[in-house]
Each structure stands twice: as C-alpha cells, then as structure tokens.
Amino acid sequence: MTLNITQKIIKKHLVNGRMLPGEELSVVIDQTLTQDSTGTMAYLQLEALDILRVKTKRSVAYIDHNTLQTGSENADDHKYIQTVANKYGIFFSRPGNGICHQVHLERFAIPGMTLLGSDSHTPTSGAMGMLAIGAGGLEVAVAMSGAPYFMKMPKVCRITLSGKLMPWVSAKDVILEVLRRLTVKGGVNKVFEYGGTGVSSLTVPERATITNMGAELGATTSVFPSDAVTLNFLKMQNRENDWTSLAADYDAEYDESIDIDLGKIEPLAAQPHSPDNVDSVKHLAGIKVDQVIIGSCTNSSFQDLMKVSEIVKGRKISKNVSFVIAPGSRQVLSMLSSNGALSHIINSGARVLECACGPCIGMGQSPATDGISLRTFNRNFKGRTGTPSADIFLVSPETAAVSALCGELTDPRDFGNCPELNDSFDFIIDDSLIITPDTDGQDTSVIRGPNIKPFPLNTALEEKVEGNILVKLEDNITTDHIMPSHSKLLPFRSNIAYLADYCLTPSDPGFPQRAKEHCGGFVLGGFNFGQGSSREHAALVLLQLGIKAVIARSFARIHMDNLINNGILPLILEEEKDYALTEKGDLVCIENTLEQLNSGTLITLKNITKNKELRTRVDCSDRQKQILFAGGLLNYLKNDH
Secondary structure (H helix, E strand, O other): OOOOHHHHHHHHHEEEOOOOOOOEEEEOOOEEEEEHHHHHHHHHHHHHOOOOOOOOOEEEEEOOOOOOOOOHHHHHHHHHHHHHHHHHOOEEEOOOOEOHHHHHHHHOOOOOOEEEEOOOOHHHHHHHOOEEEEOOHHHHHHHHOOOOEEEEOOEEEEEEEEOOOOOOOOHHHHHHHHHHHHOOOOOEOEEEEEEOOOHHHOOHHHHHHHHHHHHHHOEOEEEOOEOHHHHHHHHHOOOHHHOOOEOOOOOOOOOEEEEEEHHHOOOEEEOOOOOOOEEEHHHHOOOEOOEEEEOOOOOOOHHHHHHHHHHHOOOOOOOOOEEEEOOOEHHHHHHHHHOOHHHHHHHOOOEEOOOOOHHHHOOOOOOOOOOEEEEOOOOOOOOOOOOOOOEEEEOOHHHHHHHHHHOEOOOHHHOOOOOOOOOOOOOOOOOOOEEOOOOOOOOOOOOOOOOOOOOOOOOOOOOOEEEEEEEEOOOOOEHHHHOOOOOOOHHHOOOHHHHHHHOOOOOOOOHHHHHHHOOOEEEEOOOOEOEOOOOOHHHHHHHHOOEEEEEEOOEOHHHHHHHHHOOOEEEEEOOOHHHHHOOOOOEEEEOOHHHHHHHOOEEEEEEOOOOEEEEEEOOOOHHHHHHHHHOOHHHHHHOOO
C-alpha cells in the first residue's frame, strides 16, 4: 500500500482505529508544548490526572504570551508553570527565550514525530515533517499522562508547488493565496500536505510560515517533506542526528489536490477583518499607514528579519509610521545583534520588542483610534489588537518593511532590487534559558499565586436539557469573541470565574449577566463557530456561565472538541431556515437527551416559544458521546476509562 506523508506518520503512531476519513482513531503523542496563556490551565488539569511524571518523549512549557507584567498575576503564573514543570519532568523555556513555535522549530522539532500543543499554531512544526496538531489544554494534559490522542482521520489534500517565487514575493504570499482560494473554513478536518518540484526552493523558515498560517484555514495541520533542506536546517542547529528522510510514496493517493505555480504569485495582503479577505498589494497600494509591526510566530525568523534589515539599511522610516520589530527567539535576536543587522533595524527608527508574542495577541502596541496597522501576523480579527476601531492588514515582511519606509501600503516590487540573502549561516546555540527538569522532581514545591483558581467541572448530562437562547450570533465567531484575549484579561487565564464576566462581550456586552440571571441556557451561532485560537477558556467560560449547549450551523474543529471535553453539547443545525426562525429569548428544550444521543447523531429540540422543532446533529464518536454523558473528559477519565 502506497502512503502519503500524513498516512505514514499516523500509521507509525496508530493505537486504534482505521485511516479512513471521518473515522475516529488514536495516536501516540511523542512531544507536547504549552504556552503560558493556556499552560496554567493545562497543568492544573495535569495535576488532576494524578500522575508522577509525564510519559512523552519531550514536553516543553513555554513562556511567551503573558510577558507584560503590570501586576503580580503573570509572574505568579510563570512561577507556577516553572515549578510544576520541574515536578512532572517538563522542559521550561523562560520568558525572553522566544515564541514557542519558533523555538520548538529551532531546538526540538523532529521529522516523523507527533506533536500536540495547546496553541492553534502548533502546526508550525509541520515545516519539519512533523504531524503537529493544536488542541485544547486538557487534551494536551491527557497526552502528557501517556494516553493516546483521539482525532478524526482527516482528509489529506496535496498542494503541489511548482516553479519558484519571484523577487519580493515570499512564503507569506503563498499561504495568503491558499486562504484566498479556500477561506477560513476550507480546511476543517483536512491536512494540507505540500509537495512538488517547488518545495525544494523553500527554506524551513519559509515552510514554517506556510504551516503556521495553515491554522487559519481551520485545518487539522499542514506538513512538508523532510528533505535535504530540512537536513541543512538541522545541521545549522547542530541537530543533524534528529534528521530522517520523509516523503510521500511516488504514487500516493490524496483526497483532494491543488496546484500552485510559485512563479505566478504576487505580493498579497489580508484586509480587515479576516485572514481570507485577500487582495493584491498592487490593487490596495496607497493606503496611508500608521503602524507597521514585523514579528509573531508567522514571520519572526532570522531569515525574515535579515530581509527586513537589508531593506531598511541606510534608510529611515516614514515620520508618520510607528515601526515595531519583535524577533521570534533569543537565538534570532542574538544573531541579528552579532552580525550588525540589528543596528540597521534600530537606526531606521524601529522599536525593538522582547522575543515574545506581544502585539499579536493584543499584549501591547495597540494602534491608535481608527488606526491602520500592517502586521506580519496570522490573524486580523476585529478588536484582537486591543483597538476595536483599528483596521489590520496582514502582509509579508518585505511588504511591511517597504511600506514602513514609504508611509503607505506599497507593492515592494516598485521599490527597486530585492535584497538577496545567503541561506547558509551558523546559528548561535545557547539553550541556557531552557531549564531541564530534575531527574526526580517529586520533592518540588509547586507554587500557586492567589489568582490561580480551581477550574469548573461539569456534571453528568441530564435527561432533560432546557433553557433560553441567550444570544444569537453571526458567522465566523472567533474564540477572541467568546473569550477576549487582550492585555487586561490575559493575566487572569487561571481564573475562569473572573474571565466569565467578559464572555462574548465583544458581540453582546450583556451576555454574562443574562446568563447568570437565567442560570445558564443555550448559545446560537452561525457557520464556523469558534474559529481561531485553541484556547479551551472559550469553552470553560461557557461552562462557568451554565451554558448547556451551543447550537450552530457549523463548528471549528478545536472549539467543538473543547466543548465536548467540557460536557457542553455542540449541536449542528440540519436546516438553515431554523437559524432564521430561532431568536434570542426563545425557550428551547431537549427531551430524552440521553436516549436521543445514545441512539444516533440526530438530536431534536423543541422551540417552546415558537412551537417548532429544531433538527440538529452531534458530529461526534461513540467515545465522545460517553464523554458528554459523563459531563466532560475529566469525569470520563475518573470513571476508569
């Protein structure tokens, strides 16, 4: 049997199930990663599993999100994560060492292995030929305990790359082109596997930009072959012993296929307020710009910032532009400092931030009121920056740097000759900010700050589920809508009761109070409900407010899993007209809930207010039904499953 890359990795790690699209299977997880925005909750859940040490080959806890310390909360979380990591055998990447995805690619990603991360951009390591998947923190905790990870076998879509990128065109433009074609919901339950003659022209950092932003397609993950380019990158990281060749069989089969000629791609930009709202920079050129930020886990590599340095070398940014640079890792920053490139960036007028996520998650550098900001990030959801009235465009580092100099969105092809870089260089290897856990950490005292509170647990599913429709929402509601993630709220990621007061407030400021007054109820949403971040907080705050079910036209993969893992019913409307006919305030009821769920996937609700029936389905496996019956994954596991 011939296999593609995805099938090869899954087959090697398969525990149960068949590799048939849509069927549930389970795989062994080799590595995990967490970051501090999701990590505190993940480790509280790990402690609840009552194990002595993690059982993965490598687990790493990164501090990269909550680094703006305006109070004790973030520092307390960092101390908690560091001590719990030492106790359970987890490597700890200290604040300032860099963004989890950039550092993991540099120091830990291994071709052919599986990686589960409590961050939706975990697929970044697919650039190294890993099967790297984002998930909720609870599922990552369970994987650290040695249990397999359950997933639906995704469809595998081959994206065949031919040709070579033209000058001033970058990998960011490639993934923006894919988003333009497929949209933010075009990758649900799919893996995008890259192949073709054009692959060899892309460096590992360029591949990482593509796999990173593949998360915006809603994909399970994206993956590249492990080839000579991969080996060269690992050699430069002094990790060539981690390399193994990995490629699809020459006659491997795929569920879908897309052809992209790299030579025909032009500089692109995602317009407000969605990563798939893509147009050419040439068409959009001339828009006045207030702010330009280059960084994030998408475009903060040494290669990216070297290009920026060469573009701004000897030049000054526009007087009307705030120009900000955020290197992805301490390794990147050290190398830029050592070779003088950092001086060119600073002398151009740039403000240099620490090696962290920062502005990408609204942690600082919010634009001015009604400001226009160009960013090399992966998301431009409305209000994500901390300024709801701002317009955010997603562009490549090349477009961003040229636009910062010109003061307006500019097609870099009009700027002159494109700088050429030598792709061979020696990385500075210094892992001193990665703390290796003690061989036996059981005597470690885990330190908990006063803001670290117990997480909510659901109860077993009841036979009758009744409540009001508390809110009616549009399509593409993101986890940023459900649980805002700006600088004022991120410090409270370990305090669900506090966060719940802000649940869905960007869409409906009165929702939390309404939910409390009604002692919970139902949420009604449109297509692609819960897109964006993997943060399980978007499910936990709903649980805290007593939400019994979310009814939607469709769900993003990770959020639906998070709802199930917290015992909240994710109900998919069978008929679109029912969305229009159902209103906020309607009283709805599910009779014989256990019987209906046990007998199949169709769940009938009664809209008591309108005296109508709503036909829905639960798109879950038999195992997930048992999780819903138990009131969530932790309850299910405690019942000796």
